Amino acid sequence: MAAPPLLHRHFSNSLSSPPLHRHFTSSLSFPSPSMRPAALEPNLFISPKPSLNLSKTFASVSFENQRRKPTSFAPASHASDSEPESRENRVGEAREAVAEYLQKYGASREEANCVSSNCPSYLSMLIDGVDDLDGWNSLAAAAENVEFKRKVSQMAEQKGDKGVLPFLESIGLSLASASRLARYFSPSKSNALPRLIHKIQARRGGLHLLGSENASFGYLIESFPRLLVLPLESCVKPIVLFLEVVGVPKECIRNIILLFPPVLTYDIDTDIKPRLRSFEKIGVKDTDLGKMLVKYPWILSASILENLEKILDFFDEEKVPRSCSSQAIKSWPHILGCSVSKMKLIVEELSKMDIKSKKLGHVIATSPQLLLRKPQELLQVVSFFKELGMDEDAIARTLGRCPEIFAANIDKTLDKKLEFLSNIGISKANIPRVVRKYPELFVCDVDRALLPRMRYLIEIGLSKKDVGFMVRRFSPLLGYSVDEVLRPKLEFLVKTMGRPVRDVVDYPRYFSYSLEKKIKPRYWVLKSRNIDFSLKEMLGKNDEEFADVYIGDGEVLVPPS
Structure with a gap:
């Protein structure tokens, strides 16, 4: 997928433009014959x-x-x-x-x-x-x-x-x-x-x-x-006001016009509104339009609307639920700039991994960026996990659960996660288990998510070795927010329950239970009966088993969380 020729040199790390775009040409020709240089010469200035x-x-x-x-x-x-x-x-x-x-x-x-x-x-x-x-x-x-x-x-x-x-x-x-x-x-x-x-x-x-x-x-x-x-004031002002009405933040309007300047030549009633209404067929609401325009201003292009029909027909043929293909387009409108012939190549590779029909729908709705990958890029990620010791079935299940991984860059993303896991003491032999249990770890940001969570656990008294041991036993551990999960549950453990921090090393799954619906109610029941317990004994049983063992009458203590 290529950007408009002139913009590509300046916005190569930003949005890419549609291959079918008709407004930008390498020769800088004007869209309308009436605007050619020869016609401009008499009254240009x-x-x-x-x-x-x-x-x-x-x-x-x-x-x-x-x-x-x-x-x-x-x-x-x-x-x-x-x-x-x-x-x-x-x-x-x-x-x-x-x-x-x-x-x-x-x-x-x-x-x-x-x-x-x-x-x-x-x-x-x-x-x-x-x-x-x-x-x-x-x-x-x-x-x-x-x-x-x-x-x-x-x-x-x-x-x-x-x-x-x-x-x-x-x-x-x-x-x-x-x-x-x-x-x-x-x-x-x-x-x-x-x-x-x-x-x-x-x-x-x-x-x-x-x-x-x-x-x-x-x-x-x-x-x-x-x-x-162009008469700039009369062209720009109405477009700016219209973009604000459809939900484009003021600070983003400038980027839309810089990326897609032909919008200044469009008539709002005869060009823009009818084109935006075309997206109603995939469930796009007024509140969605602003977000889509910010992500991909080229949705205003007539050629993009033609490609929309082709893409929807293609996914219908692949028996992808319309709700999934629609969600993919709404969340990542960039795929409208990709030709169906290129999209088929990546879908064929996914099909070899038994990602078809509803499974394919889940994958593209969760990670539509994957449709813009080249087949060899997908296969490189597959090879990456094979080298870690994962078989094809495990890789396919990982793809189905967390397709974002397969749209990630190996050098900038996946290798950094491996390095992080190695630094906290997880050996290469244990990596496949970590991936199978919590593949989302590989799309967490190391600097903004994983490292701060690890540092917090170390600050409250655990060692890096302890953290590595906990991740091996319970891979989602570092997927939890410090402020929303780790800190409140540890504070309750230490300050209210009076237990040592090291209890979570033996039972890191403690962090997976709801503090209000499970941890607190069960703790108060056990405390009222003066029962000694481990975290696993308190939380490892379902509600019926817990009531039968600690209450004795088979009564369900709390609704299942």
Whole structure:
């Protein structure tokens, strides 16, 4: 599954986009034929150059340019032995030449200086061009009498962009992206540069509706150049208000528009609402829509709705209960961006492990992310558990109980759990038993869950060896919250029952019983009868057995927990 080509470079660790998406193309073509560059040229820039507030126009230059590595400017071949100061002088002269060039095409001195100081790749391109020209023997004689600064100016003129290219780089675009976009901004017009600066300032300021004027502005322009010809206020404000109504948190609206900018061109009544209503067939309620949009804004795309029908038909053919496939889509709408042909591959591997029909429904409803895995990634996890000594039946049962494990990364997740278990004294031979009894341990976060729980048990007087022994006997131990389970039950054990902490080492299952429904009632019964007991004797019997042994009349003491 691939992200929209332009966004992929910038949001590679975020949401992935649908392969069927029709709005982003590598050539940055506009969605509508009426919006092609040729149609834009007559009236792209609609107002004369205003006085600019450069604190807004260039406020994010230093931030946005962090995504570009500083450009090292190579000296000319004839100056290869010059000192660094000489090379620095050449760069300085090039900046001055570009600043003068920008002023020639309408930028103010302040604007020109700011742009020329923030377009390192453009400067490097001009300097390299001058050096290449000087290297041609046929032109060397003529070039010797022309000063370097003038050569840079002439090279810039030959590019023909009239200052648009360095300006686009200065607002955060890469030089390659700026080159692709520059052709949309009518450089043939004499006042193209000042009008572009004005338009960028207006668009950047209009983004206050998204909660930020500057963050990722370059990314947005790069991925959706049509933004520069939209009436921003009338487009953005209604969309923002609508997204709030359907439950999208204000702080997430900006991300939705940055990830899926074509939404700004959609009509709420004729495009957005009908598409969202299409999800009613899988039980999506109004309260679900906001969550789905935050996770995967591409659900607004027409191509995604086409894929929704194909995915539902596929799971119907696989005899997966509709409730399960619907739950998978609601909880992880990213699967709508996956083609059915790719999904079939992972389903076939699951089928070999006897995960079919209702079992498959449980797996995808619990861990829909698994549908986005490649077959070889699933098989790598299977091999991981085989190497631990688990047979295929045990692995299949583990998959059925905790499918999240099989969507986990081996290096970042599973190996870390093995290392943790080894550190508390659990040998490799005992790992299969731990996994069979409590596979969920392998999806617990080590730093935020397992280590804090282990530290708490050590703080109250147990050793690391004791904890390891308890986990071997009762694997779910470290799955319990300190505040909700471990601490209150230990405090009752020590302060009320007056028993030593080490009692839980012999019977760690103590933590699995309800404090209010089982531990307290049974303790008070035994205490009232002055009966000595171990934790296992108090809690290991069911209610009928406990009543028969300790009360004597067969009365059920408490409802089964």
